[in-house]
Amino acid sequence: MTPAEVQAEISQLLRTLAAIGTPIQVLMPAGAAVLLALASVPAWRRLLGPAVTAVAVLLALGEGLLVWFHWRLYETAIVVSPETGRVVGRVAVPLWVESEKLYVWALILALMAVLLRRHREELLPGVAAVLAVLTAGAAVWGRPFTEPLPSFLGQYLGYLQEMASGDPARMMGAYQAMEGARQLYYNTWYMWAHPPALFFAYATFTVAFVATLVMVSRRYSAYETTAYRWIRLGYLPLTAGMLIGFPWAILAWQGESWWWSGKVNMSIMMWLLYTAFLHARLYLRKPGMWRWVAALSILSFLTLLLTYLATYVVPGAHSYL
Helix, strand or coil: CCHHHHHHHHHHHHHHHHHHHHHHHHHHHHHHHHHHHHHHCHHHHHHHHHHHHHHHHHHHHHHHHHHHHHHHHHHHCEEECCCCCCEEEECCCCCCCHHHHHHHHHHHHHHHHHHCCCCHHHHHHHHHHHHHHHHHHHHHHHCCCCCCCHHHHHHHHHHHHHHCCCCHHHHHHHHHHHHHHHHHHHCCHHHHCHHHHHHHHHHHHHHHHHHHHHHHHHCCHHHHHHHHHHHHHHHHHHHHHHHHHHHHHHHHCCCCCHHHCHHHHHHHHHHHHHHHHHHHHHHCCCCCHHHHHHHHHHHHHHHHHHHHHHHHHCCCCCCCC
């Protein structure tokens, strides 16, 4: 296909995605508002379980549509060498980048909320409130169906324009940039393992955060045990995801001081705080230690939020500034 034909096919794909996905994107903030209302009014909380399930189904349907979109994009987004005129590969854009980050976090948390059993009645209002914020943010801020993958599409459509220019120097420059992104970012197996492991951990830590707040407000140790179990569930994926990201960073960011990135350093701080939580809990029976354990749990989650937001406000290798 010529660059013009590829661009026309992508434009049609984007129109189809918007036509099918816009109702989902509109329903997401509405569902979030319903969750917040039901979580806030005790008399309405008997409806909270079905509402969470409905939001989870809505997000799952949307994710199915995004899977289809990414697959069609993979079939369309070819990279052609200007020297040989041959296709050297296709770009496999992962399902958890750019505008879809919050969406994946919300989807995983929604599924965990549906499966939540231990202290479900007490934890579901708090979990539903966080889920509402993530769902609304994914729709309003991320806009995954109407403005998907702005950075990738900006680069790839720019690459197509340069390839159509006929200028050998411009064509080679655009090709080298696009092929580098394809090999070292989008198509690398690290990108398909590192982020989802982290988002799974983020979802478990969200439930643990809610359980800790309930424990502090009710002074009942069983909630602390629940918080510990959720943190334990997410700690190994968090550790594995960070370890996977290390060799990927060495390959992808050669020549850049990526280790000074605010996101990298805050991620390490978050990991240290959750590690400190797990170690402090070994001394939970000491008088007053539960307060330190609870403080570490809350501080760790706040650091998690700052780590996520650092991508958008702190310059560095992970930055979208």
